[in-house]
Amino acid sequence: MENPLAFAVKDCALITIATGRKAINLAELRENLKVVSGDSIYHHFWGGLLTPRFEEREFNNDFAGWVRHSLREPELAERLAAIDPGQSHDIETIRQDILEVIDDRLDERESSRWMPAGREFEFLHGQLVVFDTRRRLEEPADLAEQTPKMSTSSIFYHFIDARRRVEDNSDDLSFWLRSFGTKHQELSAQLTAIDPFFSSLSQIRQELSQLFVAYFKEGGRA
Numbered sequence: 001m002e003n004p005l006a007f008a009v010k011d012c013a014l015i016t017i018a019t020g021r022k023a024i025n026l027a028e029l030r031e032n033l034k035v036v037s038g039d040s041i042y043h044h045f046w047g048g049l050l051t052p053r054f055e056e057r058e059f060n061n062d063f064a065g066w067v068r069h070s071l072r073e074p075e076l077a078e079r080l081a082a083i084d085p086g087q088s089h090d091i092e093t094i095r096q097d098i099l100e101v102i103d104d105r106l107d108e109r110e111s112s113r114w115m116p117a118g119r120e121f122e123f124l125h126g127q128l129v130v131f132d133t134r135r136r137l138e139e140p141a142d143l144a145e146q147t148p149k150m151s152t153s154s155i156f157y158h159f160i161d162a163r164r165r166v167e168d169n170s171d172d173l174s175f176w177l178r179s180f181g182t183k184h185q186e187l188s189a190q191l192t193a194i195d196p197f198f199s200s201l202s203q204i205r206q207e208l209s210q211l212f213v214a215y216f217k218e219g220g221r222a
Helices: 026-035 038-050 062-069 074-081 091-108 142-149 152-164 172-178 185-192 201-217
Strands: 007-023 121-137
Touching (some): 007 026, 007 038, 007 152, 007 172, 062 074, 062 121, 121 142, 142 201, 152 172, 152 201
């Protein structure tokens, strides 16, 4: 009989879907950003983590990358790249942050509004296909051994995408630890404090693994 308190390790795959919305200049990007779904904005900030690539991402969101390489606006790209969605669990706040950065640029240089890009920006959104790995963590101490064995897409699902699903906008691991009462309150707080946006999934996995090993090596600080 399965332990009802066990943590079920899930994995996921990303399916990318076109929205039909495109932009060829900054004005069109702005107008589309005002009305595109929050799921699309989320995808363009986080979806790249699940996209296979041979090199590290130059920018952590697709808007900054397009502005830099297609509009040739490096200063604006840096401003957009500085927007950290990990500091806000409200996608509408992130939408407004992007629009404010763009509006500031348009106030500075009106010609940026209509300057054509080298290629269109295509608004996409992603659909996660989630499946059960059949692996179970019976107790919190299992995190130290099992986290290094998790796929990067499992890390994404449980540590990043979970923030859209868990009631208090935390990750699945923190939520599970809280089911044991206050025993692992300190560890849960340390997990919540990790900002995943400026790291790769493999780096996040390594950081989590090191945290769990150190914590449980000291006896779980019960």
